[in-house]
Amino acid sequence: xxxxxxxxxxxxxxxxxxxxxxxxxxxxxxxxxxxxxxxxxxxxxxxxxxxxxxxxxxxxxxxxxxxxxxxxxxxxxxxxxxxxxxxxxxxxxxxxxxxxxxxxxxxxxxxxxxxxxxxxxxxxxxxxxxxxxxxxxxxxxxxxxxxxxxxxxxxxxxxxxxxxxxxxxxxxxxxxxxxxxxxxxxxxxxxxxxxxxxxxxxxxxx
Amino acid sequence: xxxxxxxxxxxxxxxxxxxxxxxxxxxxxxxxxxxxxxxxxxxxxxxxxxxxxxxxxxxxxxxxxxxxxxxxxxxxxxxxxxxxxxxxxxxxxxxxxxxxxxxxxxxxxxxxxxxxxxxxxxxxxxxxxxxxxxxxxxxxxxxxxxxxxxxxxxxxxxxxxxxxxxxxxxxxxxxxxxxxxxxxxxxxxxxxxxxxxxxxxxxxxx
Amino acid sequence: xxxxxxxxxxxxxxxxxxxxxxxxxxxxxxxxxxxxxxxxxxxxxxxxxxxxxxxxxxxxxxxxxxxxxxxxxxxxxxxxxxxxxxxxxxxxxxxxxxxxxxxxxxxxxxxxxxxxxxxxxxxxxxxxxxxxxxxxxxxxxxxxxxxxxxxxxxxxxxxxxxxxxxxxxxxxxxxxxxxxxxxxxxxxxxxxxxxxxxxxxxxxxx
Amino acid sequence: xxxxxxxxxxxxxxxxxxxxxxxxxxxxxxxxxxxxxxxxxxxxxxxxxxxxxxxxxxxxxxxxxxxxxxxxxxxxxxxxxxxxxxxxxxxxxxxxxxxxxxxxxxxxxxxxxxxxxxxxxxxxxxxxxxxxxxxxxxxxxxxxxxxxxxxxxxxxxxxxxxxxxxxxxxxxxxxxxxxxxxxxxxxxxxxxxxxxxxxxxxxxxx
DNA sequence: ACGTACGGGACTGCCCGTTATT
DNA sequence: AATAACGGGCAGTCCCGTACGT
Numbered sequence: 001x002x003x004x005x006x007x008x009x010x011x012x013x014x015x016x017x018x019x020x021x022x023x024x025x026x027x028x029x030x031x032x033x034x035x036x037x038x039x040x041x042x043x044x045x046x047x048x049x050x051x052x053x054x055x056x057x058x059x060x061x062x063x064x065x066x067x068x069x070x071x072x073x074x075x076x077x078x079x080x081x082x083x084x085x086x087x088x089x090x091x092x093x094x095x096x097x098x099x100x101x102x103x104x105x106x107x108x109x110x111x112x113x114x115x116x117x118x119x120x121x122x123x124x125x126x127x128x129x130x131x132x133x134x135x136x137x138x139x140x141x142x143x144x145x146x147x148x149x150x151x152x153x154x155x156x157x158x159x160x161x162x163x164x165x166x167x168x169x170x171x172x173x174x175x176x177x178x179x180x181x182x183x184x185x186x187x188x189x190x191x192x193x194x195x196x197x198x199x200x201x202x203x204x205x206x
Numbered sequence: 207x208x209x210x211x212x213x214x215x216x217x218x219x220x221x222x223x224x225x226x227x228x229x230x231x232x233x234x235x236x237x238x239x240x241x242x243x244x245x246x247x248x249x250x251x252x253x254x255x256x257x258x259x260x261x262x263x264x265x266x267x268x269x270x271x272x273x274x275x276x277x278x279x280x281x282x283x284x285x286x287x288x289x290x291x292x293x294x295x296x297x298x299x300x301x302x303x304x305x306x307x308x309x310x311x312x313x314x315x316x317x318x319x320x321x322x323x324x325x326x327x328x329x330x331x332x333x334x335x336x337x338x339x340x341x342x343x344x345x346x347x348x349x350x351x352x353x354x355x356x357x358x359x360x361x362x363x364x365x366x367x368x369x370x371x372x373x374x375x376x377x378x379x380x381x382x383x384x385x386x387x388x389x390x391x392x393x394x395x396x397x398x399x400x401x402x403x404x405x406x407x408x409x410x411x412x
Numbered sequence: 413x414x415x416x417x418x419x420x421x422x423x424x425x426x427x428x429x430x431x432x433x434x435x436x437x438x439x440x441x442x443x444x445x446x447x448x449x450x451x452x453x454x455x456x457x458x459x460x461x462x463x464x465x466x467x468x469x470x471x472x473x474x475x476x477x478x479x480x481x482x483x484x485x486x487x488x489x490x491x492x493x494x495x496x497x498x499x500x501x502x503x504x505x506x507x508x509x510x511x512x513x514x515x516x517x518x519x520x521x522x523x524x525x526x527x528x529x530x531x532x533x534x535x536x537x538x539x540x541x542x543x544x545x546x547x548x549x550x551x552x553x554x555x556x557x558x559x560x561x562x563x564x565x566x567x568x569x570x571x572x573x574x575x576x577x578x579x580x581x582x583x584x585x586x587x588x589x590x591x592x593x594x595x596x597x598x599x600x601x602x603x604x605x606x607x608x609x610x611x612x613x614x615x616x617x618x
Numbered sequence: 619x620x621x622x623x624x625x626x627x628x629x630x631x632x633x634x635x636x637x638x639x640x641x642x643x644x645x646x647x648x649x650x651x652x653x654x655x656x657x658x659x660x661x662x663x664x665x666x667x668x669x670x671x672x673x674x675x676x677x678x679x680x681x682x683x684x685x686x687x688x689x690x691x692x693x694x695x696x697x698x699x700x701x702x703x704x705x706x707x708x709x710x711x712x713x714x715x716x717x718x719x720x721x722x723x724x725x726x727x728x729x730x731x732x733x734x735x736x737x738x739x740x741x742x743x744x745x746x747x748x749x750x751x752x753x754x755x756x757x758x759x760x761x762x763x764x765x766x767x768x769x770x771x772x773x774x775x776x777x778x779x780x781x782x783x784x785x786x787x788x789x790x791x792x793x794x795x796x797x798x799x800x801x802x803x804x805x806x807x808x809x810x811x812x813x814x815x816x817x818x819x820x821x822x823x824x
Numbered sequence: 825a826c827g828t829a830c831g832g833g834a835c836t837g838c839c840c841g842t843t844a845t846t
Numbered sequence: 847a848a849t850a851a852c853g854g855g856c857a858g859t860c861c862c863g864t865a866c867g868t
Contacts, residue, residue: 009851031326033835034836045853046839046841049838049839115321115380116322118384125383129386164400167381168398171375171378175317176373177324178334179339183365185369187368188369188373190370191371195370198404239861240861241860241861249826250826253826440648446839446841447838457840458848462847463847466841467840518737526795530796531724531725572808572809575802575808576805576812576813580810583792586788587732587750589732589736590746596750599778600785603786626829627828627829652858663858664832669829673857
């Protein structure tokens with residue numbers, strides 16, 4: 001089979017998405033420079049304009065095709081684990097360990113986009129909200145199942161758990177950017193872990 | 207007492223700060239337009255550059271002189287209340303009631319600035335971090351006092367409480383912007399209230 | 413007879429010419445968008461550049477193969493009529509009736525191209541001038557014949573008649589675009605008809 | 619009296635208008651390059667943006683403040699002359715003599731703008747139409763006065779005269795651009811002069 | 825203290841044209 | 847013959863900042 005030729009539309013498109021994701025992660029969407037993205041992806045204006053109508057469409061595609069899977073893979077594991085609380089706590093610990101440098105420097109790409117674009121671009125907001133809702137729905141269902149299994153107290157409201165867990169995770173990473181301190185991030189996550197532990201039923205309950 | 211002339215340096219400066227705060231709240235700092243700020247403040251460029259060196263200096267002044275008091279007045283009440291947990295819960299309820307429209311539309315000015323500017327401007331980050339630290343320190347001390355009074359369980363880490371409470375409040379308002387739904391915001395704050403309640407000592411503990 | 417395949421070079425070429433003519437009529441040549449032309453013709457860029465060297469060549473072909481017949485068919489009838497003045501007057505009336513909407517909106521394609529392209533592209537000017545000259549020559553000869561038949565006064569200069577008739581027709585349609593009023597167009601053509609009537613010999617002349 | 623300093627807003631504005639007028643005259647409005655205009659006026663983007671909101675506003679100002687007086691001064695003399703027909707004929711002769719080079723090369727700025735911009739920009743059309751109407755109104759009134767004085771036949775319709783004279787003048791200059799020949803232009807104007815002569819009453823009429 | 829004129833840069837959008845590919 | 851991927855340039859917009867003038 002012959003070597004690949006120069007034309008690789010999917011590769012080009014993917015390169016643009018990744019380059020855009022990184023540039024947006026670092027600078028936000030509006031301050032993201034197309035020139036930087038092009039240089040980083042190694043393509044030219046023509047290629048960009050061929051694959052995406054404009055900067056906005058590129059941004060939407062980044063949300064749908066990069067940010068969304070990025071968010072999903074984080075909670076998917078926890079949703080499918082035998083014990084939700086254990087998995088969530090494990091996730092918190094992993095996040096503090098693995099990605100704290102990136103998180104402290106540039107924050108969570110998802111949270112950044114929500115904060116920047118939700119109020120000023122309805123298209124962004126709709127797409128970002130969809131991700132929030134999927135995540136929320138995942139936590140709600142997981143919590144219900146866990147309640148059925150007796151792993152979570154039956155008097156807690158799954159909707160409140162979902163909204164609060166999502167918000168506090170993003171909040172920790174967000175505020176952490178200002179402090180630039182691992183201690184603050186870890187303290188925040190300790191608080192979250194404390195909250196999660198408290199969701200377990202009392203030993204004498206069942 | 208002589209009639210006031212048209213020149214009112216302090217008034218002008220204050221008008222600029224307020225106009226800048228509003229424009230930044232709506233559009234973020236980098237997308238904030240000086241022209242909009244000037245039009246909204248009713249002055250011209252000459253006045254602006256007389257009072258501030260440049261856009262950055264204006265932004266710093268907004269953080270120091272508008273955002274900081276704005277944040278402080280929110281938690282000051284809770285810090286001085288006889289029972290911290292009761293006061294914090296009351297604060298959560300007030301926030302959902304009073305400012306939810308503005309919060310859902312444009313978010314918290316403090317959180318917005320942290321997310322946008324912390325990674326790209328060290329001067330902003332330092333100033334914003336200072337606000338975070340004051341807030342954190344306030345909660346830590348209040349929590350310690352409450353523990354001394356037996357109003358908060360002694361096994362909780364005040365640092366974790368502080369980091370987590372701050373982060374989750376900002377997180378709720380932030381993520382709420384994407385959902386544009388009061389239900390989500392309320393659910394998040396219900397989760398926070400649940401967490402706060404759990405900080406109280408067990409009835410049979412002391 | 414075998415089924416037609418999808419490849420139809422002549423059809424494609426003709427579709428491109430028509431689409432280009434319409435786009436140019438609406439927007440002028442330089443502002444005409446190849447993308448619009450392609451979309452309207454239902455083909456892609458490869459087909460265009462297979463049939464024409466570049467945008468300029470496409471424009472030249474539109475002049476030669478679409479605009480030229482378009483202009484010619486208008487005066488051909490008048491040239492071959494038994495009485496030139498009657499025919500010309502009838503033509504004026506027909507133009508005001510039939511095409512006034514299109515003419516008022518977008519003007520005469522021929523006149524538009526003359527005004528836009530003559531000064532900036534010699535190739536266009538040459539081709540457009542050729543059409544002018546054929547038209548002019550047609551009127552000159554028709555006028556001479558009419559003079560021979562005693563249908564036109566012998567003291568008028570056929571060259572002046574030709575240049576003036578062509579110019580005033582195009583002028584009426586051109587200025588009519590600014591007024592967007594059928595009244596203006598009709599008034600102009602009434603003036604032209606008046607001029608044409610005045611070309612007839614006095615009853616007592618011959 | 620001290621020498622003029624560098625700040626001369628009116629001079630700058632006027633320089634921009636003149637430079638824009640010339641660039642538009644040569645290239646049309648849409649193909650007119652702001653960079654060329656700036657270079658020719660000797661100012662920078664900032665100055666342009668200060669005096670005019672955008673390219674469109676600059677174009678509108680050119681129409682109102684340059685093209686309009688330009689058109690008006692041409693027919694004003696004829697309107698105020700003791701004999702309108704003599705004056706109009708004299709104007710035709712002067713136009714062929716004086717401005718035929720410019721006219722043959724780039725046409726009449728007024729006619730060019732009508733043909734290019736009327737169909738695609740309502741703001742341009744409105745302004746250009748206003749000029750047409752003023753001109754038309756001027757001819758109508760002049761013709762009525764001339765009819766009162768017995769200098770023009772009473773059976774001609776002043777509205778038709780006005781629309782036709784305006785249209786044929788612009789038409790001659792327009793079509794002349796394609797021919798690039800002074801002969802054609804002169805022949806056209808001979809036709810117009812012939813028409814004007816025919817407006818005079820018959821010697822035996824009054 | 826403040827208003828107006830102006831300098832100059834950077835970015836996105838858009839477009840024409842070319843080339844690899846079928 | 848025709849498609850789709852891609853190259854590369856240019857223009858209008860918009861903005862921040864400076865400096866002249868009152």
